[in-house]
Amino acid sequence: MKYILVTGSTGDLGSCICEQLALREDYHLLLLVRAQSLNKVRFVVDSLEMRGRKIDSLRSVKSRVTVFCGDIRRENFGLKVGEYSRLVNLVDEVYHAAAEIGFNLTLEEVRNTNVGGCENIVAFIKDSNKVSKLHYISTTFVLGDSEKTLAENSLDLGQRFNNSYERSKYEAEKYLSRSLSGDANIFRTSILTGKFEDGSIKNFKLLYEAMRLFSRGVVEIFPGSKRVRHNIIPVDIAAMAIVLIAESKCEPSTYHIISPNTVNCYDLLKNAAKYFGYCNPRWIKPSEFKSRRISSIQRRIIEPFVPFFSYKGRYSADYTEKILKDLGFAIPKVGVDYVNRLFQYMNKVGYIKKKHSLS
């Protein structure tokens, strides 16, 4: 049996990674979960079990999952001595997906989780003489405000950061390469969106939050470029690619888990407004926006989203594409049908409700 520690299993990507790993009968998953999220992890484990049952002859998933109640910010994850040494002696491999994602948190808050969490994971690996691989989930947003193209083998491009989240993920990568001398897989994913087949997602973030904000008519004007493009990737597809590479014989490296195409954000927002029946704010140039009068509350609400809609960064994924191709996997393009499935799911769960037409 191979024992795999997963952090962030109650989150979107972590739970999809667990779905992939649970398909292997010779894997036992050890999930590190915060006390406040023990209810959430029960749902995750139940859904792993249900998926498993659909596959004939797959040995019960539940019997291959153990939950540890801990917090990545704390030394030894806050586990009791006995529990920590049990974990240290068990684990063969680590997927570290837990992170604080919010764009409007203080640097201290995100550093504690995103950098401090990595420090505790590295300490854990050093305490163990068994862990052979670390798979760390990063983000293409380590590129910050740079307008250059981020390649898998680059990190320092003279960037400054649009928010504390980006900075903390950059610092975490720096820390990992210093402390493990490149001996870990780093998976930089682009923006994670709903699952490919049904658009479902657990935590609505970033692009979703922007759509909801606009649907509520909080602002009449918004500073952004109509040409802004972003790379979005279905979260389950990202997890498949990550696990496939992680399980391959490839040397530890940095990978870009991104879609082969980008989406124009202005068009996406326009389609969302049409689908749900609301009016987007009028898009104006960022340079014109500075002189516009909007209330300080409005400014505070929209501020975290502003850099996102004037973004000029680009990523290349030549190395990752080659590796995935060799492994027989291609990340699908994201098209209009997929984006509609995202809207349908948001409507279904009431994240944004479609307005009924009177006619």
Ligand SMILES: NC(=O)c1ccc[n+]([C@@H]2O[C@H](COP(=O)([O-])OP(=O)(O)OC[C@H]3O[C@@H](n4cnc5c(N)ncnc54)[C@H](OP(=O)(O)O)[C@@H]3O)[C@@H](O)[C@H]2O)c1
């Ligand atoms: N979302 C994106 O668009 C995106 C894009 C690029 C990269 N990424 C990266 O992908 C990874 C997963 O993101 P996601 O979208 O799946 O995030 P998510 O849905 O917000 O999940 C975050 C996970 O981290 C856990 N966590 C947070 N703080 C923790 C702590 N102190 N101790 C233990 N667990 C903690 C959360 O647990 P609780 O349930 O207790 O909150 C949750 O399971 C992150 O590393 C993120 O930086 C995300």
